[in-house]
Amino acid sequence: MSIKFSILITTKNRLTDLKITLARLASLLNREDVECLLYDDASSDGTVNFIALHYPHIKIFKNKTSLGLIHNRNVLLKKCLGNYAISLDDDAHFLSQNVLENIVDYFELHPRCGVIACRIFWGKEAPFSMHTNEVAKRVKGFVGCGHVWNLQAWRTIPDYPEWFVFYGEEEFASYHLFKKEWEVHYVPQLLVQHRVEVKARKKDADYAQRQRRSFRSGWYLYLLFFPLKTIPKKMVYTLWVQIKTKVLKGDLRASKGLVLALFDVILHLPRLFGESNRFTVNEYQEYSKLEETKIYWQPENEK
Known part of the structure; x- marks a missing residue:
């Protein structure tokens, strides 16, 4: 077979x-x-x-x-x-x-x-x-x-x-x-x-490294795929969310990951623009209409 x-x-x-x-x-x-x-x-x-x-x-x-x-x-x-x-x-x-x-x-x-x-x-x-x-x-x-x-x-x-x-x-x-x-x-x-x-991952030794890689991958993807005019607003908004939810709440390891992620993005800017494959405005609008990725599931009566 x-x-x-x-x-x-x-x-x-x-x-x-x-x-x-x-x-x-x-x-x-x-x-x-x-x-x-x-x-x-x-x-x-x-x-x-x-x-x-x-x-x-x-x-x-x-x-x-x-x-x-x-x-x-x-x-x-x-x-x-x-x-x-x-x-x-x-x-x-x-x-x-x-x-x-x-x-x-x-x-x-x-x-x-x-x-x-x-x-x-x-x-x-x-x-x-x-x-x-x-x-x-x-x-x-x-x-x-x-x-x-x-x-x-x-x-x-x-x-x-x-x-x-x-x-x-x-x-x-x-x-x-x-x-x-x-x-x-x-x-x-x-x-x-x-x-x-x-929730237990915050206690792991690689927590800061995970935060760094998570932050930067999101910004990498904006720069690779999103229409240019949408990128500044996306970058500023996501940066502010991380500052508000991590930095201002005293999460020092996440704060370190955020700073290092910003350096990673700056370092990779030539590659990010050189390898970009951007959505057209119409493609971006159509993609934005799709339902969000389903990451976590719980039994209905636990929600």
């Missing part, structure tokens, strides 16, 4: 989480029409040996030195053999049933859909209810921890921008897809649990 689905996972020194993910994907990994590709970004926790011993059918790639999440995702998307590429973080797994069947059915019914954005629950414990009244719809973008590529669409746009390092690559792809007349659809039938407590 030919490969129809490729499950793509990147990891670095998170073997404990990865073990859980692979165990919960077992029913998918054992199918003949499914391949799994895993990219180990220079782990030192024995990930490669564990995979070779317990999952010999998984195709594993390893960096001797870290090259970053975005580089690794680009490689996996080029190496996979399926028609559809399911991208999951190493701490994410499906909760819904009939995942593959729902993927095929949806793409066949919506031939201009380039990416399916899954419904994502963020939390260490599974939600008390998986029911939702949400319906599938077209949206602006998708989240890295749980989405599915129609690889025909992926091959029509540039690779993810590795120089972003972390954050922003999904929006970059979404803008290019829009310009190529592909669509991103939120499909709530596909429910993913991302086993992360978002």
Whole structure:
């Protein structure tokens, strides 16, 4: 049987989480029409040996030195053999049933859909209810921890921008897809649990670095894609929001990330203008009408 689905996972020194993910994907990994590709970004926790011993059918790639999440995702998307590429973080797994069947059915019914954005629950414990009244719809973008590529669409746009390092690559792809007349659809039938407590991230050692990369990726995207006349207002507004919600409230690590992000933007200005692929005014207006990216989901009676 030919490969129809490729499950793509990147990891670095998170073997404990990865073990859980692979165990919960077992029913998918054992199918003949499914391949799994895993990219180990220079782990030192024995990930490669564990995979070779317990999952010999998984195709594993390893960096001797870290090259970053975005580089690794680009490689996996080029190496996979399926028609559809399911991208999951190493701490994410499906909760819904009939995942593959729902993927095929949806793409066949919506031939201009380039990416399916899954419904994502963020939390260490599974939600008390998986029911939702949400319906599938077209949206602006998708989240890295749980989405599915129609690889025909992926091959029509540039690779993810590795120089972003972390954050922003999904929006970059979404803008290019829009310009190529592909669509991103939120499909709530596909429910993913991302086993992360978002509020706890403020305590992580890399919090300031995450803030820096998050801030700058948003500004990078404005400068790469938005009509020139819209950029100053967008830049000033988002800067003021960060000052009001982070700097003035005494979040010193976020403040440091904000300052460094501004330097990053200045440093990359020649590249940002040289590689720009701007929306026309009409394209920008049409894109702006789309529903926002669905990032977080909670059971209805918790909202």
